[in-house]
Amino acid sequence: MKIKKLLNRRTFLKGSLAGSAAAVSLSRSPEAKAATFEGYPDSMGVLVDLSRCVGCRSCEAACNEEQQLPLPEKPFNDFSVFDELHHGQKRRTDETRYTVVNRYEVPGLDHPLFHKVQCNHCQEPACLTSCFVNAYTKTPEGAVIYDPKVCVGCRTCMVACPFYIPTFRYSSAFQPRIMKCIFCYDTRLKEGKPPACVEACPQEALTFGRRQEMIRVGRQRIRENQGRYVDHIYGEHEAGGTAWMYLSPVEFEEAGFDTSVPKEPILNYVKDFLSIVPMVLTIWPALFAGIHLLATRKDGIKKQQQTEGEAEK
């Protein structure tokens, strides 16, 4: 009888430990990894100056060619695209374009403002931290790149990105993939060259350099052109800091920026949950095993008496 009881308990422990041990070892590493990452010191960045952009769409054209994207519906010197609306929204990135420029008429300003949209290449990207197959990588150069070979197409990155950047090639049944700006990593950034859009910009509305340097440049521009800029670099802290940052002559929301994006990495909002995982994994087995032993103690005693009674007979 004793032996049988022992065995029972051992098999029980085996069963529950196997389950939780696997889960513990798997869920431990994330926090450790996430807590220590502070961004690459020499990563590159781009400072976009809305007051310089004239909406010529050269960046869109250069991007299309550099990334060998599908032909657009309208040529890149067609400015009627600025009037396009989809569901009441201005143009956005999609599987045919990694970057778009949108026009904003700002009350009180005699000329429109243009806001270039592309991946902002966050320091701690939400797409990367939400990806359960590690398809995203933040390179030391600052680019957030994507590996289509391991992606399963769950599209959590699209949910997680606070800037609505990653897009999905919904049109393909057999080669779907995420389509997003990669900072021209493969063809240019890796070799120290600026991305195609930056090089194409006639107005130098896009300034490329080390991210830290770009913040200095941005500060200098704000300081030395008193009143010409809002005293804020969008992206210095948004979403925990982004490689692409913006200067604007008007309040950012007036030029189509989401100012509700938090000033910390999106991952911080998830940590609350991640931190309870080890707790549940360690406390639950003991707690419920204890409850089980308490709740079934009487049955056990009864059974024991019964079997003893039978044995006596």
Next chain:
Amino acid sequence: MKSIATTSQEIPIDDHARVDGSSWALKDKLWLGLSREEYKAMIVRNPVNWALFIILAIGIPLTIMRYFGGLDTVTNASNEYPWGLFLGFGLFGMVPLSASGFLLGTTVEIFGRKDFVPIERLALLNGLLGYFFAVIYLEVDLGMPWRLPYPMFVSLGPAAVLFLVAWHVATYLSVQVAEILPALFEWIGWLKGKRWIKSITIGLTIAGIILSTLHQGALGALFTYAPTKIHPLWISTNFIWIHFFCSAIFAGLSMVIIVSTMCKNFMTWRCDDRFLSNLDRITIGLGKGCAYAMITYLVIKVVAIAHDNEWIYLLTGWGQYYLAELGLGVVLPLLLFSFGVKNQKAGIIRLAAFIAVAGIVWNRLNTALICFNWKLYQEIPRWQEVWITLTVFAIYFMVYRFILYRLPILYEWKGDK
């Protein structure tokens, strides 16, 4: 079915041996002891099957179209709404409704409440199938469904909440298969296997609690990746995982009440006396559990609003919609549950369970679709997307029914156990 039961003496099969003493072959068990003609007649006679046929006749070609033409042939395929009905209903809706498995497993095996034994297997099966079909829905929605095992074996991203969900759903599915296997072993008569499973039941059950707590919560935590996209009333980054976990408790229990009610009414021939005579009592017990879980849920919902100081939103249109969801989907069934428990009226509890399940599905759809992108625009799913969702649900229904007809879920096996 009743007519068959009366015409044939040997229906339903609940023993290895026929009335005359010879044993049933496995094939006979699969055909419910009917001849092919009788079986066909049974299928044709049932109007539910005609409805299912119509759903599948349109739904299966649509599903094929999705796999060969791409997601954009059947869905709105939008970059703002990456997740549509397949996940909004199929994953986020089905999983809480499947919490029943671990809940009754815990009640019976851990808390030692043997009085819930008659419904334990139904709850376990409900859990298993719910999870299994949540995975099927996921397979419909995934861009590269053939890469389903990638997060497990090929490229691991352990920092992601979805990684937790994937692993826990996968392990929990195996746990649930193991938990339901005894029913299968009894049915095919392989007792050794059953004894082995029996010996690890407690381990399986505790593993089930851990995995369930974590991934029910994790499904909620998935939305903490989008703190700016979901309306503040539906997302509380501190509490959403508790909301999801807590609501899964009454959702799972309510789902068992619904399924058992349907079995009692439409599958009476398959239920034995132990099930039928205990069901009202058990339903009231489950209703009590629902009521407790709902009160807890309501309190945490209010705490979340207070914590984030979002009272002001309650005065807006979104706030009224939120109050409608809580009022109709939680408070109303809570009152009905309490009334039913107090007055020992199983009928009221069954009504409450229907409302509660609808309320929870509504909540998940709100979180994933309706209140998602609340600052942009509302996407309305295409009819093809709705139909495929319906098709998968119809298959779920059919598999569910197929198993209930055969395995000793609603009845006790008369032969060797």
Next chain:
Amino acid sequence: MRCTFMAALSIMALMAIGALYPNQTFALDADDAPESVEIESLAELYQPVSFDHALHVEMADCVECHHHTTGQQPVDPNCLRCHAQSTETESISCEACHSAKRFYPEDLKERNQPELYHIDKPGLKGAYHLNCLGCHQQQGGPTGCQDCHALTKRGEQLFKVSIVPAENESGHDTHQ
């Protein structure tokens, strides 16, 4: 740029004069400048710009485009902080200071000095456009891309000008 050579010549001439009269500073005179300049060094997507320097001299002071490089005192108080006493520079051509290979490693390396003030100096293309367009917008000069330079074959290819957009699409909600 053809003006470089001319400018260099005139500077050399000036320096020769400056050597004769060491106590006097000589600013370049507008009359020394070329009548017209063909801006072609960056011409790839667009044809070279034929810049009527004489015309622009009538409209603006040298300093408005050439900063302090001609020896005139800058007007921007910010520049005056350092350049109040600056004499004319060796070369007044734009590309002498503004890199044609902006943002390439050499350019970035050059800026990577902690004591450097001009960390925000535009490249050549940026300098041209920022300089010209700003004024053109204020003074009502031409501002469209092809008002100053026509697209080359290569430019037409890049901008995909051969695409004819589908009818009745612009300005409407194009989502089905």
